[in-house]
Amino acid sequence: MKVQQISIFIENKSGRLAEVARVLGEKNVNIRALSLADTSDFGILRLLVDNTDVALETLKSGGFTVNKTEVVAVEVPDKPGGLCNILQVLDEASINVEYMYAFVERNAGNAVIIFRFDDIDNAITTLQEKNVSILTGEKLYSL
Amino acid sequence: MEYNIWDPLHECLERKDLQRLQLERLRATLERVAKVSCYQEKFKRAGIGPGDIHTLEDLVKLPFTTKEDLRQNYPYGMFAVPMRDVVRIHSSSGTTGKPTVVGYSRKDLNDWSNLVARFMTAAGVARDDIVHIAFGYGLFTGAFGLHYGSELIGSAVIPMSGGNTERQIMILKDYGATALVCTPSYALTLADRIEKMGHDPRTYLKLRVGLFGGEPWSEELRREIETRLDIVATDNYGLSEIVGPGVAGECLCRKGMHIFEDHFLPEIIDPETGEVLPPGEKGELVLTNIVQEAIPLIRYRTRDITRLHYEPCDCGRTLVRMEKTMGRSDDMLIIKGVNVFPTQIEEVLFQVEGCEPHYQLIVEREGTLDTLEVQVEVNENIFFDEMKKQRAFIEMIEKRLATNIGLHAKIKLVEPSSMPRHEGKANRIIDKRNK
Numbered sequence: 001m002k003v004q005q006i007s008i009f010i011e012n013k014s015g016r017l018a019e020v021a022r023v024l025g026e027k028n029v030n031i032r033a034l035s036l037a038d039t040s041d042f043g044i045l046r047l048l049v050d051n052t053d054v055a056l057e058t059l060k061s062g063g064f065t066v067n068k069t070e071v072v073a074v075e076v077p078d079k080p081g082g083l084c085n086i087l088q089v090l091d092e093a094s095i096n097v098e099y100m101y102a103f104v105e106r107n108a109g110n111a112v113i114i115f116r117f118d119d120i121d122n123a124i125t126t127l128q129e130k131n132v133s134i135l136t137g138e139k140l141y142s143l
Numbered sequence: 144m145e146y147n148i149w150d151p152l153h154e155c156l157e158r159k160d161l162q163r164l165q166l167e168r169l170r171a172t173l174e175r176v177a178k179v180s181c182y183q184e185k186f187k188r189a190g191i192g193p194g195d196i197h198t199l200e201d202l203v204k205l206p207f208t209t210k211e212d213l214r215q216n217y218p219y220g221m222f223a224v225p226m227r228d229v230v231r232i233h234s235s236s237g238t239t240g241k242p243t244v245v246g247y248s249r250k251d252l253n254d255w256s257n258l259v260a261r262f263m264t265a266a267g268v269a270r271d272d273i274v275h276i277a278f279g280y281g282l283f284t285g286a287f288g289l290h291y292g293s294e295l296i297g298s299a300v301i302p303m304s305g306g307n308t309e310r311q312i313m314i315l316k317d318y319g320a321t322a323l324v325c326t327p328s329y330a331l332t333l334a335d336r337i338e339k340m341g342h343d344p345r346t347y348l349k350l351r352v353g354l355f356g357g358e359p360w361s362e363e364l365r366r367e368i369e370t371r372l373d374i375v376a377t378d379n380y381g382l383s384e385i386v387g388p389g390v391a392g393e394c395l396c397r398k399g400m401h402i403f404e405d406h407f408l409p410e411i412i413d414p415e416t417g418e419v420l421p422p423g424e425k426g427e428l429v430l431t432n433i434v435q436e437a438i439p440l441i442r443y444r445t446r447d448i449t450r451l452h453y454e455p456c457d458c459g460r461t462l463v464r465m466e467k468t469m470g471r472s473d474d475m476l477i478i479k480g481v482n483v484f485p486t487q488i489e490e491v492l493f494q495v496e497g498c499e500p501h502y503q504l505i506v507e508r509e510g511t512l513d514t515l516e517v518q519v520e521v522n523e524n525i526f527f528d529e530m531k532k533q534r535a536f537i538e539m540i541e542k543r544l545a546t547n548i549g550l551h552a553k554i555k556l557v558e559p560s561s562m563p564r565h566e567g568k569a570n571r572i573i574d575k576r577n578k
Contacts, residue, residue, distance in 0.1 A: 007528030009521045011558040037530045041555050042521075044528055063560055065521045069528045098529050116529065 001124050002070040003114070003137045004052040009065040010036075010043040020045060023062045029055045032143060033114060035101035046101070048073075048114065050141045071116050072124060073135040078104055078111040086113065086132060093126040095119070105143060112140070146394060146458040149264035149296070150257060153405045154460045161461065164405055166199055168433040173205075175223050176439055181208075181216050202408060202431065203419055208443045213243040213384060222246050224437050234282045235383045242282070245383055246437035252291070254434055255386055258403055259292025262392020265401065265458070266377035267352050268322050270297035275320035277329060278357065279305035284387025285357055289324045292389070298322070305329075308336050315348050323353045327360040327368060327376070331500060334371040345373035354379060356388055361486050362467070363493030364500055378467055382445055385430050391465055396457045399464030406434045409463060410442070411451055414472040425450050427472045428465065446471045448484075476572065478506060478513045481550045485571050488517060491547050495540055497524030501559075506574045513576065515552040517544070520559050 010016045017036075024031065032048040049055045052068065059066045076082040083102070090097060098116040105112060112135065117123040127134055148154050156164070173193035176182045185206040186192055195204065213221055222229065230249050234242040247255065268274065274293040278285035280302060293300045301318055303311060305325075312333060315323070323330065330353055337344040353368065353376045360378070368376045379392035380400050390407055391400035402409050408431040411420045420426045428447045432439045447468040456464060470484035477483070485504055492498045501520035506513060519525075519540070527533045537554045544552045 005528070007526070009526045009556070009558060011556075016558070039530070039534075042557075044530060044533065046528060063558070065523055065526045065559055067523060067526055067528055098531070 001072065001128075001134050001136065002120065003048065003073045003135070003140050005069050005071045005114070005116075006047045006049065006052060006055055006059070007067045007069055008045040008047070008059060010045050012038070012041050012043060017043075017045065019062070020059065020064065023058050024049065024055055027054055027058045029058065032141060033101065033103045033112070035099070035114075037099065048140065052141075069116065070120055071114050072120060072127070073140050074113045074115065074127065075105075075108075075110045075133040075135055076113060078109050082111055083113065086127075089127065089130045089132065090123070093123075095123045095126060112143070144395070146396075147264050147267070147269065148459060149261040151459075154261060154401070154403070154462060156405065156461055158461060161404060162199055165408060165433060168405075169199070169202070169408065169431065170196055172431075172433045172435075172439045173441070175436070176441060179221060179223050181212055181221055182441065199408070202410070202442070205431075205442050207417065207429065208440045210243060210384070210444075210446075218244040219246070221438050221440070223439055224248055229437050232282075233284045233287070233383055233387065243384055245284075248436040251386075251435055251437050254406070255288060255389055256291035256295045258386065258389030258406060259288050260295040261292075261403060262379045262389065262400075263289070263292045263296055263298075263322075263354060265392050265394040265460075266354055266379070267375060267395060268293065268296060268298055268354070272296075272298040272321045272352075273301065273319055274298050274322040274324060275301045275303055275311075275315055275318070277303050277305055277311055277323065277325035284381070284383045285324075288381070288386075288388040289354065293322075308332060312337055312340070315350070319349050321349050321351050323350050323372075323374070325353075325355065326357040327355040327364050328358065328500065330355060330368045330372065330376070331364075334368070344371055348372070350374045352377065356380065360467070361489045361493065363490055367493065367500065380447075380465065380468070382447075384440060384443060385432055385445070386435065390430065394456065394458040394460060398456055399452055399466050401456070401460050401462040402451075402465055404462050407431065408433055409451060409465065411449070412444075414444075414446075414448075422451055422453050425469070428468075446473045448472055448475075476504070476506060476515075476574070478515050478550055481548065483515070483548050483550060487548050488544065488552070491540070491543050492517075492519065495525070495543070497522065498540075502571065504572045506572070506576055508576045515550060516555055517552050518555045518557045521556045522559060525556075 030050045035046045037044045096118045100115045102111055102113040177193055189206045191204050228248050229246040231247040234244045276286050276289050280286040290300055334344040337347055351374055353374045356379050365376045377393045379388055381388035381390040391402040393400045410429040411426040412429050414427040428445045428449050430443050431441050448470055449468050450466045452464045470486050503518045505516040540554045
């Protein structure tokens with residue numbers, strides 16, 4: 001039920017983001033989703049890709065500082081209020097969201113929300129109890 | 144524990160015998176330097192002559208020699224022997240302006256070999272060792288000094304010289320070196336590269352001892368080198384103006400570096416006033432070379448800050464011990480009126496778990512206020528994918544620095560390899576204030 005995510009340290013100087021995209025493109029790694037948290041000095045780029053291991057190895061040998069983390073991908077109907085329902089479930093269970101980002105599925109008419117939780121196992125159990133649709137890694141990587 | 148001593152006759156002298164020898168040698172040296180025009184003028188100005196030195200305490204009456212004197216007498220003006228008696232020239236790395244030039248007579252080279260053999264023996268190097276020298280062979284004294292010392296001991300020398308890290312590793316591995324000679328930062332560069340090649344640096348090589356010098360390094364850096372390479376890392380001290388390596392070296396008791404006092408008279412002075420400080424006080428090391436023929440320097444200001452300890456050492460040597468240098472009186476940064484030694488910042492960074500010794504200090508002036516930025520290379524251990532944790536990490540270092548150096552420094556994380564990798568001296572300070 002967990003999805004592998006890659007985080008990359010990006011120094012705030014021109015061309016670094018392009019360099020990440022370039023080395024991944026060269027190895028035929030496809031980016032499924034991304035988010036960037038930034039400060040004036042540096043940014044943290046988070047990626048979901050179709051081949052996490054190849055991406056990790058490629059970035060490391062390209063001299064990037066990379067970490068692998070586990071996140072949860074939740075599928076909600078792509079309509080008003082879709083996000084709110086999920087957040088209410090989490091709020092009622094007092095589950096903290098460290099950060100989140102989202103994208104829309106091309107064909108299914110669903111939105112996919114990526115959550116990073118402090119306590120990932122507890123969060124998954126709660127979401128399952130509430131019959132929330134959680135995407136597996138395989139499903140997500142192949143979207 | 145058994146401690147090996149290369150020259151017990153001179154390294155274990157009773158203090159009163161040592162002092163008698165020192166006085167005799169000092170007076171002979173003064174007679175010789177009286178022929179050097181720079182010293183003729185200095186002595187004249189101070190109203191003193193070689194005949195006025197009756198005890199070692201009289202040393203303080205003599206004027207200092209500085210790097211500036213060597214520059215003004217560039218290249219050979221400070222030599223006390225004619226060129227026909229000089230068999231070797233070396234010079235400082237000279238990053239600013241003209242280098243300083245030193246010479247060696249045949250006897251000086253023999254003495255130098257003996258001095259280096261002393262500290263290499265103290266570090267545990269013996270005849271069976273294979274010594275890999277990764278200092279650059281050239282005008283810099285480091286490589287040749289260690290080379291002669293190893294040969295005198297009878298160990299096998301690999302004169303590798305600097306640069307080309309991958310080739311260094313191949314030679315280290317294939318030739319089975321047991322002792323490594325280089326700068327401490329280069330030792331870590333080697334460990335980094337071996338790891339990148341997918342090997343464990345602790346077991347990949349046969350190294351068991353390292354003799355590091357050429358730049359100041361902290362106890363934390365020593366621990367890191369010892370852990371990552373699984374060797375005994377030892378310190379030694381020297382400067383090209385005073386023989387090169389071989390002024391002092393650590394024994395395995397690790398209570399400081401024994402200064403070879405039968406060759407060099409050490410003093411600690413207040414760098415501001417020039418006044419001699421009592422034993423144990425921190426100040427600038429001043430050395431008088433009482434054996435050298437070619438270029439004996441009187442009360443030479445090393446600019447290195449340290450302390451001297453005269454209590455006896457368990458190894459049996461009676462020689463005074465100097466602490467690891469705590470920076471230089473001239474690379475000391477004064478930021479917002481606070482004196483900062485780069486090694487202090489290094490100590491703080493090393494105490495942070497996961498932090499590596501790759502850092503650079505950027506000093507700037509914004510308006511009238513000085514700012515200090517410490518750039519630290521990020522690595523997987525100190526990189527978090529949550530911004531909250533990343534910022535907390537940075538704030539934690541800033542807080543520790545503020546406590547330790549009494550100054551707010553901005554920590555900036557930068558990508559690995561943003562800084563020039565130090566195959567020689569690490570250039571850790573960029574001071575933009577005077578430009």
